[in-house]
Amino acid sequence: MKYVDEFRDGAVAQGLARAIAREAVAARRYNFMEFCGGHTHAISRHGVTDLLPSNVRMIHGPGCPVCVLPIGRVDLGIDLALERGVVLCTYGDTLRIPASNGRSLLKAKADGADVRMVYSAADALRIARQHPAREVVFFAIGFETTTPPTALVLKEARESKLGNFSVLCNHVLTPAAIVTILESPEVRALGTVPLDGFVGPSHVSTIIGTEPYEFFAREYRKPVVIAGFEPLDVLQAILMLVRQVNAGRSDVENQFHRAVSREGNAKAQALVAETFELRRAFEWRGLGTVPYSALAIRPGFAPWDAERRYALTYRAVPDNKACECGAILRGLKRPTDCRLFGTACTPETPMGSCMVSSEGACAAHYSYGRFRDREVAVPVAAVGGRTGVAA
Amino acid sequence: MSAARETMDDRRETASGDAPNGAAARVPQRAEARPAKRDRLQSRPLDLKRGRVDLAHGAGGRATAQLVEELFLAAFDNEWLRTMNDSATLAPPAGRLVMATDCHVVSPLFFPGGDIGALAVHGTINDVAMGGAKPLYLSAGFILEEGFPLADLQRIVESMARAAREAGVPIVTGDTKVVETGKGDGCYVTTTGVGVVPPGIALDGASARPGDAIFVSGTMGDHGVAIMSKRENLEFETEIVSDSAALHGLVADLLAACPRVRVLRDPTRGGLATTLNEIARQSGVGMTIDERAIPVRPEVAAACEFLGLDPLYVANEGKLIAIAPAGDADAVLAALRAHPLGANAARIGSVVEDPDHFVQMTTTLGGRRVVDWLTGDQLPRIC
Structure with missing residues (x-):
């Protein structure tokens, strides 16, 4: 498949792996955090870890919107769907997030709530138009990449004076979360989490650019490489980080030149600024309450803000005690x-x-x-070669 | 079909003159299969152009009998149905019988490369064939929703009839029920199949042994992506058609060439990944497969890429997985590839010893990963 196979090529990967092994200094360890869940997935799905030397370790970061959404926010959505009888629209994985008392949006759906999975914010808006007699709420989650589409439907709803549609906004910000990790006692004082650099998500930077990372790369002396989501992108970013560490540099570098610039997408940024403002604080699962780390809907869009419209009050709910x-x-x-x-x-x-x-x-x-958790791995047997129709 | 056993009544209902235009002139295909004209239950035939299913069609009275005669019997026509008994009387063949049943709730009902009717025939024939059997007979159960257009029902039934004829497996009995508007989704079809296993063939999902070779008969994920491309909210332009097909011919050729094949299974819901995990668990073994060896059409790979799906988990309806002793590998591959439905067959991996029954894969990158069971439902109502 064109434009995909090129970035998963086994021979190129082996070349990058050899370069990393050659350049990583044997006497030291390299601990890099891939902030974004998309990178975590790519690393796992393609077996990238198998290509890294043992002294290069990838630490999975909190950049997964589903993972950091606290129980209390999911509860708000469930209550809206079950008690207020709204049509609640959201992205697929959100349905399965465990909420309080063993609930989830999926279970609420089975209990009769009208919960619908949508592929885009625009689908939620369309559902509102199709059902003028129903109240429709879009439960918006995601980092900077999914925020502009939410901004667009808010603007469209206001322009068309759509009276039965609102957004429950849970959008969060990447740089704020990274700073929180760098400020955490484990990283700063105790040193229990050694962090030598970050792989930053390219899709976030297509919107915000690379510039927002420059402050903390400098301030905390941690190199950042903004990388694409194909496995070769990740390998190349790791090599770039190894080189920065070896040279004692802490720069923001851009591996994803094919779509990311320093400034980012000015139009999307303006759209977001027009519709959203910073929350003073927002609770993240795992990170706790993080100042200025999330977005709220601006007062000018109040009628389309589900939190105002339904006078919702957030109640924090602690995670299961045994859950790590x-x-x-x-x-x-x-x-x-x-x-x-x-x-x-x-x-x-x-x-x-x-x-x-x-x-x-x-x-x-x-x-x-x-399978890696076993002491002795089962050897992989050699099998037949590529077939004619394989992509 | 059942429900059609009331005494035939030649009483004519009144006002034949107000029949809708053209309706009276409509003669179903293979009209000779129907009972003689004078036996017709209603003066007006079903309006197959504009008519809709109503509750009377499922009530067991004349309307049911008319639906059965003018639609199902006309399309499926065979000696068993023609008796109009509640059941089909069949002579038992020599050998071991295989029986399988399959419910179909696919949405949309009509999709590129097929429809629920052909799918219902193929699905059950394939389940029987994966038991190593030659499929002999099918039954069909329909759950129809009040208001469902008769024209759509006719299209589905004729597609079923065509698929059954092409496969050489008659639909010998069936049943129809109607549920109120809103209690169904147009049309659900359940089929059951019976077949007989030739002597010397013993297929079992528990028979895979370390060292065996694993094959697929063609490209993975075509059916699921074809369905996905027509889903509401998600329609995209694509050339991909469902691979829906009856595989008993391919199975017969394969087993004739390689009777030592140990496992056959069709990777439908959950795709290749889930089906391999089922077999690994049943057989108490592990598996290793090579991502580069798994055939996937470039257009299917592309669609999966932008939908966030993994082709290994996407359903197939005309493909099989075969597991055979490694010594037979060349013969298995040659037999599969010699058949039109197996032209893209490939050896994708091997069975290994593994107490945890993991299916592991070497990625195109040269790394390794587990290929786990499907979690949740990435594509509801795929078949």
Whole structure:
């Protein structure tokens, strides 16, 4: 498949892997955090870890919107759907996030709530237009990439004076979360989480550019490489990080020149600025309350803001005591350090949010990597070659 | 078909003159199969152009009998149905019988490369064939929603009839029920099939042994992506058609050439990945497969890429997985590829010893990963 196969080429990957192994200094360890769940998924799905030398370790970061959404926010959505009888529209994985009292949006749907999976914010707007007698709420989640489409439907709803549509906004910000990780006691004082650099998500930077990372790369002396989501992109970013560490540099570098610029997408940024403002604080699962880390809908759009429209009050709900999602999201623990992993908590019956989305650290390890947990791996037998029609 | 056993009544209902234009002149295909004209239950035939299913069609009275005669019997016509008994009387063949049943709730009902009717025939024939059997007879059950257009029902039934004829497997009995508007989704079809296993063939999902070779008969994911391309909210332009096909011919050729084949299974819901996990668990083994060896059409790979799907988990309706001793690998591949439905067959991996029954894959990148069971439902109502 054109434009995909080129970025998954086995021979090029082996070349990059050799370069990383050659340049990584044997006497030291390299701990890099891939912030974004998309990278976690790509690394697991393509087996990128197998191509890295043992002294280069990837730590999974909190950049998975489903994983960091706190229970209390999901509860707001469930209550709207069950008690107010609204049509609640949201992206697929959101349906399975465990909420309080063993609930989830999927279970609310089975209990009779009108919960619908949509592929885009525009679909939610369309549903509102098709059902003028129903109240329709779009439960918006995601980082900077999914924010502009939400901004667009808010603008469209206001322009067309759509009276039965609103947005429950849970949009969060990448740089704020990275700063929180760098400010955490584990990283700053205790040194229990050694972090030598970040792989930054390219789709976020197509919107915000690379410039927002320059402050903390300088301030915290951590190199950042903005990388694409194909496995070769990730390998190349790792090589770039190894080189920065070796040279004692902490720059923001752009591996994804094919779509990312320093300034980002000015039009999308203006759209977001017009419709959203910074929240003073927002609770993240795993990171706790993070100042200025999320967006709220501007007062000018109040009639389309579900929080105002339904006078919603947020109630924080603690995670299951045994669940280690918080420590895993901060890079403090690995999925297998959690007692629930693979026993009480599996992709079919997730207890913690990291097991819900395929981008979550636990789900990725469970679905793609759990053979590594055995002491002796089963050897992979050589099999037949490529067939004519293979993509 | 059942429900058609009331005494035939030649009483004519009144006002034949107000029949809708053209309706009276409509003669179903293979009209000779129908009972003699004088036996007709209603003065006016079904309005197959504009008519709709109503509750009377499922009530067991004349309307049901008329639907059965003018639509189902006209299309499926065979000696068993013609008796108009509640059941089909069949002579038992020598050998072991295989029986399988399959419910079909696919949405949309009509999709590129097929429809629910042909799918219902292919699906059950394939389940019987995966047991190593030659399929002999089918039954068909219909759950129809009040208001469903008779024209759509006729299209489905004629497609079923065509698929059954092409496969050489008659539909010998059936049933129809109607549910109120809103209680169904147009049309659901359940088919059951019976077949007989030739002597010397013993297929079982529990028979895979370490060292065996694993094959697929063609490209993965065509059916699921074809369905997806026509889903509401998601329609996209594509040339991909469903691979819906009856595989018993391919199976017969394969087993004739390689009777030592141990496992056959069609990777429908959950795709290749889930089906391999089922077999690994049943057989108490592990598997290793090579991503580069798995045939996937470029257009299917592209669609999966932008939909966020993995082709290994997307349903197929005209493909099989075969597991055979490694020594037979060349013969299996040659037999599969010699058949038109197996032209793209490939050896994709091997069975290994593994107490955890993992299916592992070497990625195109040269890394490794688990290929796990499907979690949740990435594509509801695919078949």
